[in-house]
Amino acid sequence: MAKKILCHCEDVETEELYSALRQGYGDLETLKRYTGIGTGKCQGKCCFIQTLRLLHDMVTRTGGMEREATGPKDLMIDPDDIRVPTLRPPVLPLRIKDIVEGERGEP
Amino acid sequence: MKPRSVNFFFENRRLSGQAGDSIAKALFDAGVKTLSYSVKYKRPRSVHCARGRCVMCHMEVDGVPGVPTCITPVEDGMRVRREDFRPFFAPLLIFAVRAISFPAGFYYRMFTKPAFLRNLFLGSLRRMAGVGRLRVDRAVTTSAADNPVSTTTLKPRYDMVVIGAGLAGMSAAYSAARGGASVLLVDEYHTPGGHSIGFHGEHEIASIRDDLVAKTWGHSSIDFRTKTTAHAFYPPHTLLLGPVGPNDGERRAASQSLGTNLPRRPESLSAMHRVEAANFIFATGAYDIIPLFDDNDTPGILGERAIRLLIERDKLIPGSRAVAYGTGPALYDLSRFLLHHNIAIAAVVDAGEPVAADDRELPNDIQRIYHSRVSRAAGREWLSSVRVTHRDAATGRGSRDTTIACDLLCIAFEGQGAYELAYQAGFKFEFSPHPIQENNVMLPSTRTLHSENGVSFFVVGELAGQRSWRDKVTAGEEAAAKTLQRLQASEKD
Numbered sequence: 001m002a003k004k005i006l007c008h009c010e011d012v013e014t015e016e017l018y019s020a021l022r023q024g025y026g027d028l029e030t031l032k033r034y035t036g037i038g039t040g041k042c043q044g045k046c047c048f049i050q051t052l053r054l055l056h057d058m059v060t061r062t063g064g065m066e067r068e069a070t071g072p073k074d075l076m077i078d079p080d081d082i083r084v085p086t087l088r089p090p091v092l093p094l095r096i097k098d099i100v101e102g103e104r105g106e107p
Numbered sequence: 108m109k110p111r112s113v114n115f116f117f118e119n120r121r122l123s124g125q126a127g128d129s130i131a132k133a134l135f136d137a138g139v140k141t142l143s144y145s146v147k148y149k150r151p152r153s154v155h156c157a158r159g160r161c162v163m164c165h166m167e168v169d170g171v172p173g174v175p176t177c178i179t180p181v182e183d184g185m186r187v188r189r190e191d192f193r194p195f196f197a198p199l200l201i202f203a204v205r206a207i208s209f210p211a212g213f214y215y216r217m218f219t220k221p222a223f224l225r226n227l228f229l230g231s232l233r234r235m236a237g238v239g240r241l242r243v244d245r246a247v248t249t250s251a252a253d254n255p256v257s258t259t260t261l262k263p264r265y266d267m268v269v270i271g272a273g274l275a276g277m278s279a280a281y282s283a284a285r286g287g288a289s290v291l292l293v294d295e296y297h298t299p300g301g302h303s304i305g306f307h308g309e310h311e312i313a314s315i316r317d318d319l320v321a322k323t324w325g326h327s328s329i330d331f332r333t334k335t336t337a338h339a340f341y342p343p344h345t346l347l348l349g350p351v352g353p354n355d356g357e358r359r360a361a362s363q364s365l366g367t368n369l370p371r372r373p374e375s376l377s378a379m380h381r382v383e384a385a386n387f388i389f390a391t392g393a394y395d396i397i398p399l400f401d402d403n404d405t406p407g408i409l410g411e412r413a414i415r416l417l418i419e420r421d422k423l424i425p426g427s428r429a430v431a432y433g434t435g436p437a438l439y440d441l442s443r444f445l446l447h448h449n450i451a452i453a454a455v456v457d458a459g460e461p462v463a464a465d466d467r468e469l470p471n472d473i474q475r476i477y478h479s480r481v482s483r484a485a486g487r488e489w490l491s492s493v494r495v496t497h498r499d500a501a502t503g504r505g506s507r508d509t510t511i512a513c514d515l516l517c518i519a520f521e522g523q524g525a526y527e528l529a530y531q532a533g534f535k536f537e538f539s540p541h542p543i544q545e546n547n548v549m550l551p552s553t554r555t556l557h558s559e560n561g562v563s564f565f566v567v568g569e570l571a572g573q574r575s576w577r578d579k580v581t582a583g584e585e586a587a588a589k590t591l592q593r594l595q596a597s598e599k600d
């Protein structure tokens with residue numbers, strides 16, 4: 001069975017995003033929580049843009065060529081809501097040891 | 108000098124590799140290409156980003172899970188294992204998971220009651236996902252004493268902090284330092300250069316890079332730290348720097364860097380540090396984005412940056428017959444790069460129009476397919492072919508399919524800027540609609556930001572959507588010039 005993988009860390013398929021949209025999960029943060037997109041170890045570095053791009057395409061009806069026939073037609077997302085999700089530190093995983101030891105050397 | 112050979116263990120096999128190679132390269136040389144299996148469907152995964160950002164190459168090394176094998180050098184006696192949980196009934200399990208095709212969010216709905224069943228269910232899900240188990244005795248006993256990395260402290264304050272030592276970052280740092288500013292330049296990688304590390308000797312980018320490295324490395328007013336990650340930006344003006352990664356890899360890497368011919372001076376930080384500055388330049392570069400098509404996660408599909416790093420930095424040639432896919436000058440540049448490294452090109456698939464200027468230097472006998480998209484990848488453990496769908500330029504509909512046998516699919520679309528830090532500093536990102544959908548990436552809505560606390564931020568390089576080396580270098584210089592003006596103005600006050 002062919003899969004279009006949207007998020008490689010969490011194995012989320014494009015179809016899963018569509019099904020969540022059809023179920024009415026209509027904003028970025030809930031989509032993220034519900035499908036798990038961008039919640040894997042890379043924290044969306046390699047994939048989140050794809051999700052945003054699909055939504056952007058569906059909402060603005062631009063981009064043209066690759067709009068999926070399976071995607072929901074009427075989306076309640078405001079184009080302005082399609083933005084980078086909240087990004088919290090740290091950018092890369094950090095050892096707890098390093099945080100515990102804190103700053104070494106001069107303050 | 109002939110490299111020393113090392114023996115290491117992969118699961119129960121004894122393999123040999125060369126000192127200085129990455130673990131991934133040593134495994135590839137021994138014919139092991141599948142480095143992990145995906146969380147849910149247990150699909151094979153192999154190197155993907157080649158720079159320690161994704162999870163595809165993470166393995167358990169000497170009992171420590173989550174080690175990015177693409178950037179960790181192999182050592183004598185190392186024990187390397189795949190992380191995931193694969194019991195003898197794994198094939199059955201995978202079949203079941205695939206057949207049921209668990210819907211999104213299934214774990215929120217299944218076995219929600221009673222509590223003990225829920226815990227059992229979630230527990231076994233986590234175990235099946237196989238993200239490795241941490242052996243506490245290994246993980247916490249490393250102490251500062253056995254960390255040979257120099258702990259030279261940073262100054263608490265600099266005139267300017269540049270994050271990312273690519274072309275844009277280095278040029279900004281150099282121009283500012285020449286104007287008398289004290290500069291901190293950090294890069295998370297061992298060797299400076301960013302994206303430009305992946306350009307070979309004859310390429311003009313390589314000489315620009317070497318020139319900038321020579322100027323910035325060892326400059327008296329530039330504190331140059333490689334292998335140092337900027338982990339967070341806290342407004343108004345604090346940057347948190349620290350050691351890289353959740354593993355012992357950096358300790359090894361510092362004493363034994365991976366091969367490139369750039370000068371090396373591992374000046375990484377071994378503890379967390381906080382620095383303040385009134386001027387920040389974000390030059391954090393960009394990530395490869397793999398477009399959406401069927402089975403787009405098949406190993407053997409690599410972005411432009413990754414493939415350049417693998418070949419130039421690690422001397423890891425991941426395949427012998429490639430399809431290059433993308434659009435614009437970068438696609439043809441990548442094709443030439445592949446040919447230069449004796450990788451045959453089965454076809455160049457261009458999502459856009461033929462542009463004469465782009466493919467001038469490519470041999471004529473190479474098949475070019477325009478207005479086309481890769482619509483499917485095939486292959487079990489590694490890529491074996493791709494299907495290319497030719498779209499009618501007028502209607503935009505799919506019309507013709509061709510299947511091309513290949514063992515590499517190299518993707519050269521626009522990368523998405525690494526926006527994390529710039530976002531934390533307050534930049535807004537929005538789409539820059541592009542006629543080719545795959546090139547539609549998020550760019551900062553402004554290049555400069557001045558906070559009310561008198562701190563200035565600049566985004567330069569690929570993060571700001573600059574693709575040519577000239578633009579990157581100029582952007583760096585301009586940001587530095589503005590910084591110097593500000594510094595002079597504040598001195599007068």
Ligand code: FES
Pocket residue numbers: 153154155156157158159160161162163164165175176177178
């Ligand atoms: S982390 Fe090694 S390939 Fe991405």
